[in-house]
Amino acid sequence: MSTPDEAELCYPHLGNSSCRRIMRSHSVSVLISIILSSISVLTVTLNLLVIISISHFKKLHTPTNFLLLSLALSDFSVGFVWISQILLLDGCWYFSDGWCVFNAFLTAFVTCASVGTVVLISVDRYVAVCDPMHYSTKVTPNTAKMSVVLCWFCFFVFYTAMLKDNIEHPGGFNTCVGECVVYLPPVAGIIHIIFTFIFPVSIIVVLYVRVFAVAVSQARAMRSHVTVVTLHGSLKVNRSELKAARTLGVVVVVFIMCLSPLYIATLSAGFAGLKASSYVAFSCVHLINSLLNPVIYAFLYPWFRKCVKCIFSLQILKSGSSEANIL
Secondary structure (H helix, E strand, O other), X not given: OOOHHHXXXXXXXXXXXXXXXXXXXXXXXXXXXXXXXXXXXXHHHHHHHHHHHHXXXXXXXXXXXXXXXXHHHHHHHHHHHHHHHHHHHHOOOOOXXXXXXXXXXXXXXXXXXXXXXXXXXXXXXXXXXXXXXXHHHHOOHHHHHHHHHHHHXXXXXXXXHHOHHHHHOOOOOOOOEXXXXXXXXXXXXXXXXXXXXXXXHHXXXXXXXXXXXXXXXXXHHHHOOOOOHHHHHHHHHHHHHHHHXXXXXXXXXXXXXXXXXXXXXXXXXXXXXXXXXXXXXXXXXXHHHHHHHHHHHHHHOHHHHHHHHHHHOOHHHOOOHHHOOOO
């Protein structure tokens, strides 16, 4: 039998060179694992429904929905990556150092791909509400697709550069066996915070303040009957765009609230080396955000509820189902 000291080690046979595990009662560990595993599986499932819905039904192939597809893909990836990160809850890493770096890279990459996508959604809503006459020419499905591809590619290159030292020397910053530490030099850490949090969040806030300023002014105009009858058609279009802006505004606000703790934790660590177990604890909130997005769609988008019904009833397997008017 192992002694109490050995039971606290990730690798008891290595003695003092092994990291110490976070000790919890067995019942608490099982409960946390079940809850997080359930959230992870639910996140993957719900976002997969969004991906299938937008990909399958041609009526949903709009610029805004392509951006939602990108967000669902990043949320799906977050849920999938979390299945392996749940193992870090006791503070021990049982896989190779190379897999540690890959896991950290993939988690950061898909998280920031979602940040970039939310910025694109904000730009989309800004143009739709503030410049509706030119929206269809400025924002096309091809433009949306190219923007999404460019966003993902830029963050891939960005994190390859940011984690260069970790990629070249996996496990080189660990202080004991069983640890998974991702190191960013102070300058790289500052650049990371600016380009993946402060700058994009600032853009999102500025654009949405402008969008809702326009929404308020148009609401006042309608209440005071200032608008003339000849503008009724364009006003109807604006109302639909404003409704979409409000829906996506909820997504954006929830997103920022869920993402902030992770970056605050990174700042408090001083970029000297955020332990993977701490990273997991704070990024739990982001996992919940990835779960909440499709739930928000379910409550606020009737087309999503129709798509889910078609998927579970297997109607999407019928010939020509992709042409169905799901809106």
